[in-house]
Every structure is written in C-alpha cells, then in structure tokens.
Amino acid sequence: MSALAVYLERLGLTTVVIGLIKEHLQKTRPPRSLWVPFELGRPLGGWFNKGEFQLDVLRDALSLLERDKDAARDIKDYPLEDPTEKPDTDWQPPLSKMNSLTEEFEQLEPVWKQRVEFAAGTATGVSSMSVSDGINMLEKLNTESANFNPFPQREGGFYRIKLIADDIKTYYIEAALASGRPNSDQIGRWFWHDSRAGSILRHLRENNLGSDDKPRQFVCSRLLVPGKWL
C-alpha cells in the first residue's frame, strides 16, 4: 500500500497511508503516513464507541494533509492503543468441540443466526457455496482418500477449498461475536484449539504438507491455518 501511495502521488493524487507495520513505512517512506499500533488486519482498530475511535484515527490521518512537502514524509505515530485488543473476560465460547463437524455446525446455527440478525447480514459467501455445503465438503475431504479433490483445476482447483475454509471460519467468528466482545486471540484459541472445524483444517494442512500436487500443497501449507495457530 505504501508503494501504491507513491505511484498515485506521482500521478497527481494526494495520498495518506494508515500503516500497521512501521518497518514497511520506514523503508518505503510514502508521501504521508500514520503508523497505528494495532493488530494486523485492523488499520482503524476494532469497532469501538460507535465508530468514534475509528473517526479519531481518520482525523489524525487527514491532519497530515496540512503538512508541507518537507514535513510530509515524517511518519506520524498514532498515540492510542486499540481499546478492543483486551480480552473480554466474561466471554464464553459458544460451544466446546463436538465429535462431528456437522453436529458442531448445527449446534452453532442458532447463535450464528442471532448474530446475523443483529448485524443485518453475514460476511460469509466468498466461496459462493453455502456454509452447510462447505461443512459437508470439509467433512468429505477429511474422510476420503488423500488424493480426493472435488474441484478440477478449471474450477479453481484446491484454491476453492481455501475459500470454503474462509467461509467456515467467518461463520464461527460470527457465532463467537454473538455474545460479548472477544478479542481475536480468544476467538482464535477457541476455533483452532477447541472446535472440530479448526481441528479438521489443521489435520488437512498436516496431511498435505508433503503432497506432490503443488497447488494443493501450497493451499494447505500456507492458506488454511494462520501461522500463529500452527
């Protein structure tokens, strides 16, 4: 993104980068940048105080537009931490690991629906497959032979499995957000250590680390399980 700011500025647009990794800002030195001390994935922090926190970050970023050329490239540090990074000590995971993935999915459904109603919709859908079909697909992958691949290369190959996994993870995150304000660490710990879905995805990764099918090996080794939860 910092490089894109340089490209766009060359073409006559005024830019501000809200950057998460200070070393990247220091190396690329975009025309104007605000460094925010937040978790990766959260350039404006977690949703807080009806967006007032996010507005404060944006105001700070836009204040850089007032700088002259000499001062503009100095990286500005945003002074506050993300108020939502702390764990919610009252939060309880929606369920503990079930024996069957289908059972787990069904048990979560009422909680998930509650959240979807509150949020006026779901963020699942990137795979273009329903989450229940995705769950069935994952279950099948877990039980079929090691070479089973439901999608030919012309239909996206094993990359489709990554998108299905993303939808399943989103489903679980939405269920986790139905009550309380768990932070990403609480959600991740529950999903990757105490859910059947997380367990199956981890196994899928491990079982395919040595696969001769390179796209499959790449997807499983890099695009299913966050490094933090290996």
Next chain:
Amino acid sequence: MVRLADLHEAGRSSAQELACPSFDDHPFTAAVKPEARKLALVSSAGLIARGDAPFARGDSGYRRIDGTTPARDILISHLSVNFDRSAAIDNIETILPRQLSQQLVKEGSLGSVADTHYSFMGATEPEKMVSACNTLANELKNNGVNTVVLLPV
C-alpha cells in the same frame, strides 16, 4: 503494537516476505483545501462485492466497491490467513470506512466522498500493480477524486 519484532514468528516471516520497495524519488502532490477534497478509500484486504470473482494468487488488479453496496455484501477474499478478520467481520467500517468518511464531510475536513472505493490484494508484489495503479489514477481523476486514503491490513 505491530513492529516486526513484536509479531509471532510465522507472522513476522509472512510480513517480511511482503515486497516492500524503497524509492529514490519523493513525489508530493499538495493537498487542496478541505472543502475541495474528494476522498476515495483504497484497501489492501482483497475486498470484493458479493458475487464478484475473488482475488486469485498473484492478482494485481483492483475491484470496485460501490458506495451504496450494503456493508454485508462486502467480502474479504485476501489470500493471507495471517491477519485478523474478526474486526472487519464485526464491522466493515474498520477497514473500509465509507460511512465514517461522510461524517468527516459534515465536520468540514473533507468536501465530499467518492461514489466508488477500491481494493487491491496486498499480497501481490507492488511492482506488478503499477499498470493497474495507472488505470486507477485515471479513473479517480475522471471521477473528480483528488485525495486517497490507503488502508493496508
């Protein structure tokens, strides 16, 4: 606090793998007055509107996110699993603040907000995005946009 040293090992190596060029030139386009600023947002989250094709590996293009697209029809299709998605799933304004930007217009720090916003997928090497960036810059200028806030994830 995200400095590379603070990340867990896998996250650190993932972040270090991201191509991060340095430049000899220091382009600078002076900002116009607040009331003349028309803002567009650019995310690196691989955002798509529901139904659009997800970003593929090495995809150097961008997708348009219409200002009127319902929040729940904006989906993350980024390749990487090494960044938090729960904040964006909770509220997409945390990575693409379309509605909040309208508040900044009311406050007077912006003149207007563009009808369309944009997303690249940050995992692609920046050098491969130059062509798409040129196209995007033309599109932005044709739409009267003069100010861009970039929000990497």
